[in-house]
Amino acid sequence: MPMTLRQELKLIKADIQGIGIRKLLALPVTLPLDLKKFFSERIPLEQSEERIKQALGTREERFLALCKAEIYDRPQSPYLKLMQHAGCGFPDLEEHTRRHGLESSLKKIASEGVYLTAAEFKGKKEVVRGTLRFRMTPQDVALQHSGPGLVTRSSGTSNEPLSSLASLDWLAHDAATVGVFLSAHKLGRHSHAVYEPILPGVGGIMFMKMVAKLGLSCDRWFARSVPFNSWMEKTYAALIARELSWTGTRFGPGFSRPLYIERNNLRPIVRWVGEMRDHGRQTCIRTVASSAVRIAQAAEDMGESLENLTFISTGEPMTKAKYGVITRSGAKTTVAYGYDPGTVHVGFGCANPVHVDEMHANLNTLGIIAHPFPASHKGEQINPLLFTTLYDSAAFFQLNVENGDYAVMEERDCGCGLQKAGLSLHIHRVRSYEKFTSEGLSYPVWALVEFLETTLPSEFGGGIGDYQLLEEQSDSGQTFLTLLVHPHVGTLDEKQLLLRLQDKLAEGQKGHRFMTQVWKDSGTFRVRREPPVESLRGKVLPIQPSFKKTARH
Numbered sequence: 001m002p003m004t005l006r007q008e009l010k011l012i013k014a015d016i017q018g019i020g021i022r023k024l025l026a027l028p029v030t031l032p033l034d035l036k037k038f039f040s041e042r043i044p045l046e047q048s049e050e051r052i053k054q055a056l057g058t059r060e061e062r063f064l065a066l067c068k069a070e071i072y073d074r075p076q077s078p079y080l081k082l083m084q085h086a087g088c089g090f091p092d093l094e095e096h097t098r099r100h101g102l103e104s105s106l107k108k109i110a111s112e113g114v115y116l117t118a119a120e121f122k123g124k125k126e127v128v129r130g131t132l133r134f135r136m137t138p139q140d141v142a143l144q145h146s147g148p149g150l151v152t153r154s155s156g157t158s159n160e161p162l163s164s165l166a167s168l169d170w171l172a173h174d175a176a177t178v179g180v181f182l183s184a185h186k187l188g189r190h191s192h193a194v195y196e197p198i199l200p201g202v203g204g205i206m207f208m209k210m211v212a213k214l215g216l217s218c219d220r221w222f223a224r225s226v227p228f229n230s231w232m233e234k235t236y237a238a239l240i241a242r243e244l245s246w247t248g249t250r251f252g253p254g255f256s257r258p259l260y261i262e263r264n265n266l267r268p269i270v271r272w273v274g275e276m277r278d279h280g281r282q283t284c285i286r287t288v289a290s291s292a293v294r295i296a297q298a299a300e301d302m303g304e305s306l307e308n309l310t311f312i313s314t315g316e317p318m319t320k321a322k323y324g325v326i327t328r329s330g331a332k333t334t335v336a337y338g339y340d341p342g343t344v345h346v347g348f349g350c351a352n353p354v355h356v357d358e359m360h361a362n363l364n365t366l367g368i369i370a371h372p373f374p375a376s377h378k379g380e381q382i383n384p385l386l387f388t389t390l391y392d393s394a395a396f397f398q399l400n401v402e403n404g405d406y407a408v409m410e411e412r413d414c415g416c417g418l419q420k421a422g423l424s425l426h427i428h429r430v431r432s433y434e435k436f437t438s439e440g441l442s443y444p445v446w447a448l449v450e451f452l453e454t455t456l457p458s459e460f461g462g463g464i465g466d467y468q469l470l471e472e473q474s475d476s477g478q479t480f481l482t483l484l485v486h487p488h489v490g491t492l493d494e495k496q497l498l499l500r501l502q503d504k505l506a507e508g509q510k511g512h513r514f515m516t517q518v519w520k521d522s523g524t525f526r527v528r529r530e531p532p533v534e535s536l537r538g539k540v541l542p543i544q545p546s547f548k549k550t551a552r553h
Helices: 005-016 021-040 045-056 059-072 078-086 090-100 102-111 168-184 203-213 231-250 267-278 289-302 320-328 445-460 494-505 510-521
Strands: 127-129 132-134 149-153 163-167 191-195 218-224 258-261 283-288 309-314 332-339 344-349 359-361 366-370 375-377 380-382 384-389 401-411 425-432 435-438 441-444 467-473 479-485 525-529
Touching: 021 168, 021 203, 021 231, 045 168, 059 078, 059 090, 059 102, 078 127, 078 132, 090 102, 102 366, 102 384, 149 168, 163 168, 168 203, 168 344, 191 203, 191 267, 203 218, 203 231, 203 283, 203 309, 218 231, 218 267, 258 267, 267 283, 267 289, 283 289, 289 309, 289 320, 309 320, 320 332, 320 445, 332 359, 344 366, 344 384, 366 401, 445 467, 445 494, 479 494, 494 510, 494 525
Parallel strands: 191 218, 191 283, 218 258, 283 309, 309 332, 479 525
Antiparallel strands: 127 132, 149 163, 332 344, 344 359, 359 425, 366 384, 375 380, 384 401, 401 425, 435 441, 467 479
C-alpha cells in the first residue's frame, strides 16, 4: 500500500537525524547558486602543493581556535565535560600545544580521558570516565559555520546509517590534497568516471566534485541502481543529481549526467574503457573496492583488457586478493580512505607504495593519533585510530574520536608528490576491530578476511565476494553465525564447509577452541545459499558483525 505524504515526511525526518527537515527541503532551491560558486572558483592543480604546505603551517592555530570557540566558550559542549574532568583548562591546552605540537597535545588529553569511542560519539553508549557519566549525540558537536553543502549518509554496512551535512568549504580544503594525489599518480590527463548511485553525498560523488574544483571534468557517471524508501526520496535524489550535473557543466569543467546501469551488467563500463583506449585516452574510475573487482571480472568474462584504466578503490580494505583480481585484468589501482558522518577524507594512495593499501594521511585537515589505551584484537593489543577535525567547515567538531578502525602508521620518505607536499605520515592495513559475539564469547572478525576471500574459494569453488559471514539474531534472541554462499558457486558439501569454518575459528589460542565448541554445541553455525549482502554503494564486506537482518530458522 503506498505511503501517505505524512508518512514519507516522517520517514525522511527520521533518516536525516537532526539536519532539519526545512534545511533538507530548501537544499534543492539554494544548491544551484552554491554549486555555481563552488565550481567557478577553481583551484589550479599547480597550486595544490602550496595550499597543503600553507595549511600544514597553521594546524596548531586552527586547532586552538576551534577548541576555544567550540569547547571553552560553549558550556553545553560534551568535550568541556571531558576537559574539566581531566583538569585541562584552555591556558593549559594552549601552552602545551604551542610548546610540544598538536599531536603531543592530542595524545596527552587522550591519556587523561578526553576521547570518544565510536559508540559514545553516536550516542549508542554512555560516556563514562571515572565518576563522570553522560550521553551525547553527534548533533551536540555539530558545527554551525560549515556553510552550504550536501546531505551525506554513512553506508550502513554494519550499523544504522547516519546522516550529516558535508559543506562545500570542507570539500574545497580537501580538494588541494586530491590535486596533489592526482598529480602524483599522473591522473591529471585521464578521462575520469565514477560508479556510484545517485544518492546525494556518497563518497564518489564528493570526490568528483573535488576533481571538478581542480578543473577536471567528470566524463561518465555510471549510476548504480539502488532501491529507495519512497517516491519522494527517489525524486529528491534525482533532482539533486540533475542540479549537480547541470551546474558542473554550466559553471565547471563538465559533469556527466547519471547513466543508469544494473549491478549485474557492468559491460557498459568495460566498453567505455575500451572506447577511450581506442581513442588514445587513459581512464580513471573511482568506486568501492568490491565494484572494482566486479568490473575486472566482467572484463575477463568479455575477453577485454583494462590496461589503460586506473581504479581509485575506496570503502573497503584493499586486500591482496582484491588487488590480484584487479591487476590481472590489466588495470592499476590505488586507494582512498575516509569515513562518515561528515565525509572525512583520511588518506590518499601513495604513488610509491610498499603495501597495496598504503596511503598518505590528510594531515592538513586532520589530527590523527593512535589511542593511548590499547584494545585486545586477534590475541594482540591494537590501538584504535583517533581523529580530530581542524576546520570549522567540517560537519562536526571531532576531538579524538574513534571511527571503529585501527591501522599501521609510520613515517617514511617515499619520494612521491604527496610526500613532497609535506604529508609524511603513511597509513596501511586499515581494519575494523569489531567482533562477533555469541553465547557470551567473542571473536575478532578481520582475522577471517583472507580465509573467506582466498581459502574457501580455492577449496570449495567460487571467488572473491562469494562467501560472507553474518552475525544474525533470531526473534527469540539467539545469535547465529550464518555463512552465505552465492548460488552460482554450484554444488558443495555444506557439512564439510561448516567444519572447515569451525576449524579456522578454533585455530591459535586455547580460548578460540573453547569458543568454537560452545558455538557448535549451541547450534550457532549455519549455511545459507544466497548472494552476499551489499551496501547501497555496492560494498561486499566478507564479514558482517551485528547484521540487522533477523536470522531465519
